């Protein structure tokens with residue numbers, strides 16, 4: 001059985017095939033109304049549970065629409081409204097849901113909940129974000145980069161800001177897809193070194209550069225994310241803002257990157273904090289393609305999970 005738990009836990013050839021398949025599926029739908037069923041209906045007669053223990057706009061809508069386009073049906077469940085939120089174990093929840101549905105996507109807090117769900121489910125499980133990683137987002141980002149700039153292998157990606165869950169999946173992707181990644185941010189908010197070391201061991205050049213303008217030199221892609229993630233304590237907001245302010249992506253920073261560098265943000269963005277309006281709405285920004293590509297990338301991920 002194939003779970004999609006993290007980019008570093010999935011074979012590079014399978015990751016490549018998913019990106020190529022996502023692109024092909026996207027191309028065949030070009031210009032069609034969103035509700036048009038795909039010609040192939042791999043999720044026909046399939047039910048997918050989408051569990052959310054945190055808020056979501058993109059993940060929720062893109063999974064729901066993707067399942068419908070492929071002929072399946074969804075159940076959107078909120079953790080707090082399930083017995084899961086009232087003391088039932090994640091293992092028992094996995095066993096029960098596996099009797100009803102064909103696939104489970106979960107957005108949760110602690111990574112152990114995701115892993116326990118996968119361990120006890122007899123259907124595939126997809127990681128829709130944990131405190132530690134966000135692999136579906138980065139699959140959409142790779143698809144987006146390649147649509148605009150060609151193969152990502154050998155490119156230079158710069159992450160500016162918090163070394164958070166999305167950054168972690170980007171670092172894992174550097175190892176699996178063979179691109180270089182420079183992290184620029186304050187020491188206190190560095191990504192976990194285990195991610196960095198693992199990507200380096202796979203041959204990726206991963207650098208940590210404290211000066212953001214130095215870091216973005218030669219960058220083909222500049223990425224950032226919110227300074228305060230859903231799992232961060234609100235009481236830490238002021239400290240985080242103070243630490244991260246020098247890493248804002250603005251016109252000056254984009255001008256220091258390679259000509260034609262792309263800008264990405266997984267969204268939701270806090271305009272005027274981690275990124276300015278001019279960059280968000282400027283010619284280098286591909287943020288809404290990125291959001292759209294969640295749909296296509298996740299359709300390919302779901303197909304891969306169910307193909308086994």
Ligand code: CP
Nearest residue numbers: 056057058059266267
């Ligand atoms: N980027 C992303 O995962 O967005 P949502 O939180 O809206 O799902």
Ligand code: NVA
Nearest residue numbers: 164225229230266267
């Ligand atoms: N780092 C953000 C990503 C949201 C999609 C968070 O975890 O809140």
